[in-house]
Amino acid sequence: MLVTAGIIFADLVRPPIWLFLFLCLVFAVTGLAFLSRSSMHKVIIFFGLSLFCFSAYHFGIKFYQFGPDHISRFVSDKKYYQIFGRVADWPDLKTNRTEIKIAVDSLGRDHKAPVKGSILLKISDTTTAFQRGDRLEFFGTIYPLKVKSDPGSFDYGRYLQLQGMFGIVYLPTVLEIRVDRSRRSGLIGMVDKIRAAINDSFSRNLSSTSAALASGILIGETREIPDEIYERFRDSGTLHLLAVSGSNVALIILFMVLILRPFSMKRKQRGMILISGVFIFALLSYGEPSVVRASLMATLVLVATIIERRIDLNQIIATAALIILLIDPAQLFNVGFQLSFATAWGLIFITPKISGLFKQFQNKLWFRWLVFPLLVSLVAQI
Numbered sequence: 001m002l003v004t005a006g007i008i009f010a011d012l013v014r015p016p017i018w019l020f021l022f023l024c025l026v027f028a029v030t031g032l033a034f035l036s037r038s039s040m041h042k043v044i045i046f047f048g049l050s051l052f053c054f055s056a057y058h059f060g061i062k063f064y065q066f067g068p069d070h071i072s073r074f075v076s077d078k079k080y081y082q083i084f085g086r087v088a089d090w091p092d093l094k095t096n097r098t099e100i101k102i103a104v105d106s107l108g109r110d111h112k113a114p115v116k117g118s119i120l121l122k123i124s125d126t127t128t129a130f131q132r133g134d135r136l137e138f139f140g141t142i143y144p145l146k147v148k149s150d151p152g153s154f155d156y157g158r159y160l161q162l163q164g165m166f167g168i169v170y171l172p173t174v175l176e177i178r179v180d181r182s183r184r185s186g187l188i189g190m191v192d193k194i195r196a197a198i199n200d201s202f203s204r205n206l207s208s209t210s211a212a213l214a215s216g217i218l219i220g221e222t223r224e225i226p227d228e229i230y231e232r233f234r235d236s237g238t239l240h241l242l243a244v245s246g247s248n249v250a251l252i253i254l255f256m257v258l259i260l261r262p263f264s265m266k267r268k269q270r271g272m273i274l275i276s277g278v279f280i281f282a283l284l285s286y287g288e289p290s291v292v293r294a295s296l297m298a299t300l301v302l303v304a305t306i307i308e309r310r311i312d313l314n315q316i317i318a319t320a321a322l323i324i325l326l327i328d329p330a331q332l333f334n335v336g337f338q339l340s341f342a343t344a345w346g347l348i349f350i351t352p353k354i355s356g357l358f359k360q361f362q363n364k365l366w367f368r369w370l371v372f373p374l375l376v377s378l379v380a381q382i
Contacts, residue, residue: 002048003322006055007329010064017065020057024050051326059329063161071104071117075167076144082108083142083169087134088118090222090243090288091127093230098123100130101165119167120160127174128230131223132286133192135180140169162330191283195219198284216242219284244285246294246340252281253298271306275299289331293340296320317344343380350379 010020031046066072074081085104092099100121106114119142130136144167145157160166171177199221202211209229215221222230222242233239256277260270282295300316321341324331331337354375361367 002052003055006052007059010056010059017060020053024053072166118164120165122170124172137178142167162333220244245290249294268306271302
């Protein structure tokens with residue numbers, strides 16, 4: 001609650017961020033002082049206030065008070081730049097254009113200079129040629145975001161800012177973009193190899209279209225899906241099937257549990273293997289927010305199992321939300337984040353109450369395999 005309040009306060013008031021940082025340190029030190037005196041109520045209050053100030057500081061430094069090398073400093077000067085950056089999110093395919101979030105790492109004009117921040121690249125063509133993680137190079141002018149003029153209208157500029165984008169570049173065709181798909185090293189490089197092996201397995205055993213669809217459904221790799229097939233999914237309202245989500249995480253865990261069942265392992269060893277599998281899958285799916293949320297909750301459940309603690313779903317969901325907001329405070333304004341946690345909490349609070357009305361039938365197979373899943377689905381839809 002205090003982290004959420006800190007984010008909202010910083011968004012509404014927008015005072016200097018150094019003040020939040022100073023107060024964060026003061027409250028943290030005060031909390032440590034009371035910790036030595038075993039005054040737990042005061043410890044909780046001061047550490048809570050420290051979290052309030054930290055979340056406000058983090059939101060401020062990311063969304064309204066920037067350094068000299070931030071991309072927002074290069075907007076509105078109408079200069080033509082050579083732009084280098086990486087695709088930071090899934091390309092959004094519209095009827096007659098493609099919109100891509102680009103995390104810019106450097107700009108070139110007279111010389112190449114490092115920058116921070118992201119822009120929105122709008123291409124006047126529908127294409128699946130680019131994928132999350134691709135590094136792009138192109139030339140263009142960075143235009144400012146539109147300022148809201150009508151108080152009752154949708155604030156598109158604010159929406160993009162909360163997505164981390166602070167400028168727009170327009171290109172008429174994909175032919176003006178150079179793609180660098182060179183291999184990366186370290187853990188990310190290993191995950192890239194696993195992803196390539198999965199795609200290669202699909203391509204060797206399935207038709208080209210089926211292989212592309214399988215890659216999209218399993219790990220969100222939509223690059224090879226033909227444009228006309230992608231448009232059919234979009235027009236039929238089933239495009240979400242090509243996006244990985246929390247259900248994929250559940251299937252991965254179930255699959256790994258079945259694979260590990262014949263082996264004699266201690267609970268801690270099994271739990272660590274499952275956590276590693278969930279972590280690798282989150283990387284395989286390019287860190288999709290819905291997958292990250294589900295992976296974080298699953299990891300907390302597995303950690304509780306390993307250290308033999310009671311599993312309290314309410315605490316686990318709250319902890320997952322806390323971690324996400326501390327890392328990315330703008331998620332608070334993301335409708336996906338809001339609906340995910342609203343649904344999760346709704347299931348925890350409402351489902352047991354409805355299920356209690358059928359207490360005498362809870363051991364029946366027809367209730368466990370037919371009625372109960374329907375109740376869960378109904379609560380989630382509401």
